[in-house]
Amino acid sequence: MNDQYCEPARETVTETKVRKSLFIAHVCICRDETEARERIRGISSEHRQANHNCWAYRVGTLKREEYFSDDGEPAGTAGKPILGAILRQELTNVLVVVTRYFGGIKLGVRGLIEAYGKAASEGITASGKISLRARTGYEIWMPYDMVKLVERLLDTCDTGGDFRSSEYGEYVTVKCAVPLECSESVEKTFEEWKNSRRINGWKKAG
Structure with missing residues (x-):
């Protein structure tokens, strides 16, 4: 039985600007769905003036649970790329919320996918990761x-x-x-x- 897994080493908040839109990536350590949902509500409340608070999380050490949300962005352009950034790093017990403040220039479907994926990846890189054992x-x-x-x-x-x-x-x-x-x-x-x-x-x- 492989009991090893990776989670973020620390929580971080990073900012990325894409064509005048500001993307803020919040990387949080959450070990169950209840905790992840509470953090989503807290960040969304803190940034209630933002256009979107899109997110994805993956929790669990043996049985993994994964969910994501586009929060009003076109389907598949936000939550899925955020989750993709998590999966590429093989992380669990992590929530990434990417807050977007619209800068007045539309990015299009491809632009949104790239922007959300980039913001999430930069946040995860800043957090680092540690290897643990269940x-x-x-x-x-x-x-x-x-x-x-x-x-x-x-x-x-x-x-x-x-x-x-x-x-x-x-x-x-x-x-x-x-x-x-x-x-x-x-x-x-x-x-x-x-x-x-x-x-x-x-x-x-x-």
Whole structure:
């Protein structure tokens, strides 16, 4: 299972002028449709005086959802080229809203497609991108003498640093986020340890 994906490294706002029209590209990091729709409403409200607020988003790490809108521009001239810019960079968890303030010169169908695609591409380039891994969360309870063994297991599957934390009480509780590629083997090991009473228990966590 390939658990790797890319999303924007940062949120940006960039401006592009095409034949006196101003195109403002807002690149936002959104990890679900609800968040994307809220950001669209916010940007559209902020730029309510603009002629158009066209957009496209792609969200999800395993199952991807894609939507776009021309917001009154001729069909296929705005939302689709914006989505095309997202797909060319193989991004997910991204929303791009391109706001247009009309400059008085009509661009035509081809001109609009090129202008919206260019604005979106420049915004995405300015945002950069980072490669991440989809993960499953776990919580494990264990006696103190099992801590190093559990940590060694997690270290072998890229689950250290920010992806792991420990709480110490009567028992040790480890919370971690394991790459999906490793989840099956990790769960099998946890279950074996539980059955042999080497750990107190484990569960998937949100």
